[in-house]
Amino acid sequence: MQASPPRATLRAVARACATALVALPALSVLATSAFAQSSLDPVIIIGTREAQPLSKSVADVVLIDADTLRNSGAGSVADVLRRYAGVQLASNGGPGQQTGYFLRGANTSSTVVMIDGVRVGSATLGQASFESMSLATIERIEVLRGPASGLYGADAVGGVVQIVTKKGQGALNVTGGLAVGEYGSRQGDVGVSGAQAGFDYAASISRETSDGVSAVRGDRGSPSFNPDDDGYHRTVATARLGFTPAEGHRIGVSATQNRLNAQYDAYEFGPPADASGDYRNRLKTREVAVDYRGTLSPIWTTTLQAAHGTDDAVTGLADAGRFKTTRDQYTWQNALRIAPDQQVVLAYERLEEKADGVTDGTLKRTNNAYIAGYSGLFGPAALEANLRRDDNSLYGNSTTGSIGGSYALSSTLKVRALAGKTFRAPTFNDTDFPFYGHHDIRPEKGRSAELGLNWRSGASSASATVYRNKVKDLIVYTPDATLCPPIDDFAYGCAANVGKATLKGATLTGAHRMGNWNVAANVDFLDAKNDETGARLIRRAAHQESVSVDYDTGVWSAGASVTDIGKRLDTAGNLGGYALLDLRATWRFLPQWRLEAKVLNAADRDVEPVYSYQGLGRQAWIGVRYDMKGF
Template sequence: MPASRPRATSRVTVRATVRGALLALPACAPLLCSTASAQSAALDPVVVVGTREPQALSKSVADVVLIDRDMLRDSGADSVEDVLRRYAGLQLLRNGGPGQTSGYLLRGTNTNSTVVMIDGLRVGSATLGQAAFESMSLDQIERIEVLRGPASGLYGSDAVGGVIQIFTKKGQGPLNLTAGAALGEYDSRKADIALSGAQGGFDYAASVGRETSDGTSAIRPNDVNGYYNPDRDGFARTNLTARLGFTPAEGHRLGLSASQNKLNAQYDSANFNPPDFLPDASPDFRNRSTTRVVSADYRGTLSPLWTTTIQAAHGVDDSRAGAPDPARFKTTRDQATWQNALRLAPDQQLLLAYEHLTEKADGVVADTLKRRNNAYIAGYTGQFGPGGRASVQASLRRDDNSAYGGFTTATLGGSYALTETLKVRALAGNSFRAPTFNDLYFPFYGRADIQPEKGRSVELGLNWRSGASNASATVYRNKVRNLIVYNADPDGTQCPVGYFGCADNIGRAKLQGATLTGAHRIGNLSVSATVDLVDARDEQTGSRLPRRAAHQESVSADYDTGVWSVGASLTEVGARPDVGAQLGAYALLDLRATWRFLPQWRLEAKVLNAADRDVQPVYTYQGLGRQAWIGVRYDMKGF
């Protein structure tokens, strides 16, 4: 089936659109909002990702998005990836429907140019350089924080597009039990149960969940590679989390945590066997992956001026993919952090930290690959003037890696409250991304001469907040040297002999654009919106980088009476160039409703892709059509 034709669009440049948006912001602010709009106007949420230490969201100089527990519960989304696209503006790539391998593009960067962390620890494959969102469940997550924009000055390699911090549920208060079950089309079903609480100095939280679906064929018929198989490409995933803490004295906590995500997903591919080497798509191709992390931590307030955090963890990302003899790729990651926050004055803080990371990869080549990284980090945050109207944020980091040498990165930014409701902010810094093990060594793809990416970025933003309404607008430019991309090598002259495409460096790439976010609440009605404009280009050729849509918009509206609620979300993705095709624009409409028939019980229903749009997330792949779900949820404390 040929790719759909792109919809005609007006030739308005990103620069003109951004200029108009910034000029219009004060006038349209009641209609736009940041994704933190679900928070009560009387509260100022606390986030960690912007500075590595707790900080009021309103004080952040960086572009930070908070997706809190209520938003996750009430979104009606089918996956972590969908939530990030809707509320944080990430562009989503997926080799088919839910459960299939997913990619994510933040501010036009590659998937492996965004750091993903769970409870402060790096996760993901060191061979692919990305986290397996497709194996995660929303039910195990307490909140998600997204730092949009380069952050190597705090987080080191790979934080070119930003950082995604996922926090699992932590026990507090009296014993609480939550559980849910749901059935959906495509023979889909899911169930989860969680227990949490705190007593006698101990806090505890544990959850288990499972979801299965028969899905549909991930590949479109008559694809160019001969991968199509008419069978249904379903998945099953199981998620386990456990956290235990002990507070022997006020201000001191010891913690243990463990999590495991398992995925068994069927997909379409082909073997090319002798003597004719024609594609054979009949085998049952499977992707079986397990991500496991165990950690121990201590956080203590040693004095009113000094808070220290120590964390050590061991993680495994183990994947077996293919048929009949699946290839195995295993990443083992050991990491340790010692972080200190020093209070210089009531509104000034100095951060000093040391990180050690060891990564090992098996399955890329015959021998185990290994590299070590030691990092030294300094950060500063401060507020000045009446009411702390002026804020300054700075970070400096030195990484020394056994495989690619040393890099020093830094970030400097500031903000100023023009009025009680309007703040202007600016941020500049540099970043880098090291090649993955696949980029360097994968047979018939990797190249040992691949160089690390180096980037320099600047951004300017406005944040507005008044009562239950808030808005933000950010414009940015990120210039990256040696951007690592897939080179299809159509004429066979740019990759080593015998390769069918390879990893390659683009001399210079320019990633620029704008993000507009906002929300407004009137009585029982709340409305939120995110608009993401991206112009990502190879500066040498002027061509757009593949799979980046020039625009993506998401609008959500919910009406909640306390007993029942209804809501809808509309996400539109613009046309995108892909390898070998131009993919057309598409829009997804999701509907949801809940009925709280008892204080602790509610009935939930949703319809995903309600208009039954034909979605081509990447070339020759297809997403699900319309899918209806119905379920029930219990919360001992009530909703």
């Protein structure tokens, strides 16, 4: 269907700006003769499991820092990942509704999500719940795009998302904010942080509510349609406490709890079908961790961590069933500096998982992993290699790894390459859900390779990455009972390892800062196909672009973002492309206070994130924010 003129204009603007921005630094490289790396080169953890400058990473890593999060005006964690990391989304409605995510086209269950180094998410669904998270409690987000099972084990097929909560430093600081928006939306947060006498502390709490709209559209003939509004309320609390008894040694405790109560549309089987019930997703997640990190010698740093996490969901009517998964994770990691620019990482990781609600009893499995990693610099060249062995009590052994390198062609231009093996573990649903799962299921396996080019000069940067990922033994439902264990439970089919898929594409990024102006763009092309049928994988767009432009004088700022999503195939029909325009502005009327305003989906586009579901239309927000230290 041909786009309406406003939508076509937005999409044309997004593509033209993104292409121009990505090309701009490449043209100016011819005129650049010298480059001095910034003394504030940001540090990441995700690329090697230990701290390294972002500019030295061989992997394709995106850092979404605190300033970007604070000034983005985005409505959710998922929106931030889509805008700045190229993650594609599939949501069963608007804010608060269950959200799927595709990193480099991989399935939602094929991306690892961590909070402060601890794996999170449901071990029955095989995914984390971004809809239960709040931006107000997050310090930064690191995204590793590409094969990462050699470092992080099962499910790191598309990559890894690492969310870091706020940590105390410096003098006492108090922050807070209040905002109201259309659709009866309200949000507020307060936080405190600081460090004194060897102790560091940070705590925050946020609350968000909205009346929303009907999650299901009324024009698709869905039996789930209920014209009432489907709202939500969400409460997120975090706390981090650390003690440094001596220089180079820190003991820490952290805790995070998310509570989400979101209405959604569904129906009871008839005839006739009844969609009038009050269906809700009641989700509570909790992560608690203790850790120690110490420099034992000039060449040896060790880290110990023990963490306990739960994902407790009650989904449906008031008498709905409960699905609860529990994870206990233990990690011992050692970083050895064998030379000034060379490091070896050796780690042991144990993961104990339990699930209640899938069957009458409690399901259990354990995973022991042994990790070895190497990273080194040799003049203009860099090398990274990782090897991991996972021994699982339920599905057996898996050995994965990756190897990559980069070479500086000049002081501003670097070429890099990376290849790796990955696997996606069966969930408890895949192995034990009645009339579907069984223990003959094997992990999915993948092989991925990528080639990239990074350029950076002063306040300008650009990158281009092409990748190819082949995945086999896909875990899917098959109605062919001959592929199932020969028991009556599977007379109508079961979960099976059938099919292959190829995920290939290209990612272009660019950023430029000039005076008070800051511009950033991402362009993603994706060809995700079923190798046996040749059909595109559902809910993946062939292209997605985003452009953000901001002007900041220090006293006031204004910005706009355009995100363009291409057409997608879905199970019941095709989904048209659409473009979202978000506007934002702030005014710092006192050193510690600023007024904030934003308009999401300013062009009021009709958004259908999944077939027969709908997102919000135009939504204006106004709020005020306080920061004791000033902005």
